[in-house]
Amino acid sequence: MEFSSKLLENAVNEMSQLPGIGKRTALRLVLHLLKQPEQQSQKLASALLQMRESINFCSNCHNISDTQLCKICANPRRDEKLVCVVEDIRDVMAIENTSQYRGHYHVLGGKISPMDGVGPGDLTIVSLVEKIKIGNISELIFALSSTMEGDTTNFYIYKQIEPYNITTTTIARGISVGDELEYADEVTLGRSILHRIPFESSLKSL
Amino acid sequence: MEFSSKLLENAVNEMSQLPGIGKRTALRLVLHLLKQPEQQSQKLASALLQMRESINFCSNCHNISDTQLCKICANPRRDEKLVCVVEDIRDVMAIENTSQYRGHYHVLGGKISPMDGVGPGDLTIVSLVEKIKIGNISELIFALSSTMEGDTTNFYIYKQIEPYNITTTTIARGISVGDELEYADEVTLGRSILHRIPFESSLKSL
Numbered sequence: 529m530e531f532s533s534k535l536l537e538n539a540v541n542e543m544s545q546l547p548g549i550g551k552r553t554a555l556r557l558v559l560h561l562l563k564q565p566e567q568q569s570q571k572l573a574s575a576l577l578q579m580r581e582s583i584n585f586c587s588n589c590h591n592i593s594d595t596q597l598c599k600i601c602a603n604p605r606r607d608e609k610l611v612c613v614v615e616d617i618r619d620v621m622a623i624e625n626t627s628q629y630r631g632h633y634h635v636l637g638g639k640i641s642p643m644d645g646v647g648p649g650d651l652t653i654v655s656l657v658e659k660i661k662i663g664n665i666s667e668l669i670f671a672l673s674s675t676m677e678g679d680t681t682n683f684y685i686y687k688q689i690e691p692y693n694i695t696t697t698t699i700a701r702g703i704s705v706g707d708e709l710e711y712a713d714e715v716t717l718g719r720s721i722l723h724r725i726p727f728e729s730s731l732k733s734l
Numbered sequence: 735m736e737f738s739s740k741l742l743e744n745a746v747n748e749m750s751q752l753p754g755i756g757k758r759t760a761l762r763l764v765l766h767l768l769k770q771p772e773q774q775s776q777k778l779a780s781a782l783l784q785m786r787e788s789i790n791f792c793s794n795c796h797n798i799s800d801t802q803l804c805k806i807c808a809n810p811r812r813d814e815k816l817v818c819v820v821e822d823i824r825d826v827m828a829i830e831n832t833s834q835y836r837g838h839y840h841v842l843g844g845k846i847s848p849m850d851g852v853g854p855g856d857l858t859i860v861s862l863v864e865k866i867k868i869g870n871i872s873e874l875i876f877a878l879s880s881t882m883e884g885d886t887t888n889f890y891i892y893k894q895i896e897p898y899n900i901t902t903t904t905i906a907r908g909i910s911v912g913d914e915l916e917y918a919d920e921v922t923l924g925r926s927i928l929h930r931i932p933f934e935s936s937l938k939s940l
Contacts, residue, residue, distance in 0.1 A: 529827065532805060533798045539785040542778040546763045555824065557752045561786060562798075569786035572748040573779035579745040580767060580775040592739045592768075599738060618761060621735060 529555075588659075590635040590652045592617050600624075600632060607631045609666040613656065613685065615639055615678070619671060631669075634659075639677040640684055648684055656685065660692050667695040674701060735761075794865075796841040796858045798823050806830075806839060813837045815872040819862065819891065821845055821884070825877060837875070840865075845883040846890055854890055862891065866898050876904040 529551055531537035536558065543554035561569045585591065586598035593599070600606060600620075610631030614620055620633050636651045659665055668689065672678035686696060702720035703712050712720075735757055737743035742764065749760035767775045791797065792804035799805070806812060806826075816837030820826055826839050842857045865871055874895065878884035892902060908926035909918050918926075 530830065532792075532823065532826070533789060533800045535781075535785040535789055535800060536798055539781045542781040545774065545778070547766050548759070548762075553754070556754070558782075558785065559822065559824070560753050561782065562789065566786050568751060569782050572751070573783045575741075575745045575748040576764075576767065576775050577779045579741040579764065580772050583739065583741055583768065586738075592742055594739045594741060616765065617738065618765070620738070624736065 589633045590637060590655070591620055591633060605630075608664065610669070611656075611659070611665050611667070612669040612671050614671050615673065623671065631667075636672075636681065639672060639675075640681045641677045651681070653685060653688065657688050660689050660694060663692075665694055667697060670696065670698040795839045796843060796861070797826055797839060811836075814870065816875070817862075817865070817871050817873070818875040818877050820877050821879065829877065837873075842878075842887065845878060845881075846887045847883045857887070859891060859894065863894050866895050866900060869898075871900055873901040873903060876902065880907060 529540075531540065539558045540551060540554045543549060543557055544551050546554075549557070561572075584593050584596070586593040586601055587596055588601040589598060591598045591600065595602070601608075607630055611634050612623065612629060612631055613634050613636060614623070615636055615638060617635055620635060623629050623633075634652070634656050636653065636656075638646050638651055640646060640648055640651065660668070668685075670682045670685070672681055682698065689696070700723065701716060702723070703709065703716065709717065735746075737746065745764045746757060746760045749755060749763055750757050752760075755763070767778075790799050790801070792799040792807055793802055794807040795804060797804045797806065801808070807814075813836055817840050818829065818835060818837055819840050819842060820829070821842055821844060823841060826841060829835050829839075840858070840862050842859065842862075844852050844857055846852060846854055846857065866874070874891075876888045876891070878887055888904065895902070906929065907922060908929070909915065909922065915923065
């Protein structure tokens with residue numbers, strides 16, 4: 529792509545560094561900004577800069593937070609002995625949206641993935657094990673995505689905390705609500721039969 | 735969506751102002767920036783700001799340019815009597831990529847579209863008519879997209895310049911190179927038969 533302006537080329541190049549944004553999309557976004565009042569570009573730029581410079585992570589659960597302890601960890605009505613291990617802050621938001629969970633979280637910051645060069649040391653596993661060592665946690669819920677990387681990470685953490693003898697659970701795998709049985713994959717369907725639950729308790733969660 | 739940080743929320747909100755970027759995509763982009771070195775966010779922000787503040791438009795053709803006259807208008811080897819009317823700078827880039835055109839351009843900055851509140855006054859039609867009045871142009875090529883808005887804009891300009899008696903042409907509509915006839919729509923196929931060209935001249939353009 530050849531640009532008629534260096535400034536435009538520079539903006540498109542920087543924009544296309546973002547994941548899933550190619551050169552063509554970047555050009556469309558940048559031309560949109562050009563058509564809008566100058567203020568909009570200024571607001572976008574300063575919002576990004578401020579976020580990058582001043583963002584904080586909760587010292588307990590590593591969730592993004594403006595305060596030293598995040599709202600969830602600082603809430604005395606939440607059960608601090610119950611901890612849900614998630615990959616990143618989007619998972620926290622997704623689980624919070626369900627209003628079904630009243631415990632704490634632990635945000636790992638990723639999954640163990642040798643292909644992407646992410647080892648256990650790049651995640652917040654040490655601080656999780658530390659919390660368990662102190663004895664503050666009675667149950668750990670694994671809520672990572674059900675991929676090879678997620679399973680590897682679950683297993684790695686499981687091995688690390690085995691000596692401390694706490695309850696470890698994992699979120700249920702099964703047929704999504706509203707899904708047709710015939711379109712489900714065998715593994716999911718198989719697991720959902722293997723881990724069937726009493727009919728009465730399925731009524732309770734409605 | 736509920737965010738655990740005001741700074742994050744602000745960045746996501748600003749990002750999701752861009753066309754085609756929803757809240758979820760914005761969050762993904764912003765979290766990506768958080769994982770990258772701070773420098774990347776700074777470079778993105780300053781590239782956007784610099785572009786928005788210092789960008790220039792060519793005084794002749796209204797293309798984006800760092801100089802008062804763009805490279806195309808300033809090139810003495812290009813035919814200034816031949817002018818191709820396009821919607822925006824992406825069309826200039828697309829036509830330049832073909833290396834088939836040696837004339838000038840005129841960038842309208844949009845199409846007449848009452849639904850979107852774009853009238854003739856919002857485009858650079860006045861300056862195009864001015865150029866034609868002076869008598870600098872011998873042929874005008876309409877290269878707008880073949881939609882109702884594009885056709886309306888073509889017709890509006892055509893009516894404005896009718897008194898000055900210059901040649902007006904429009905880019906050929908027909909079956910795309912590589913396309914199967916059976917999948918072409920009737921209008922395109924009909925036009926391609928109506929406006930058939932001598933076989934010898936189709937050989938020349940290979």
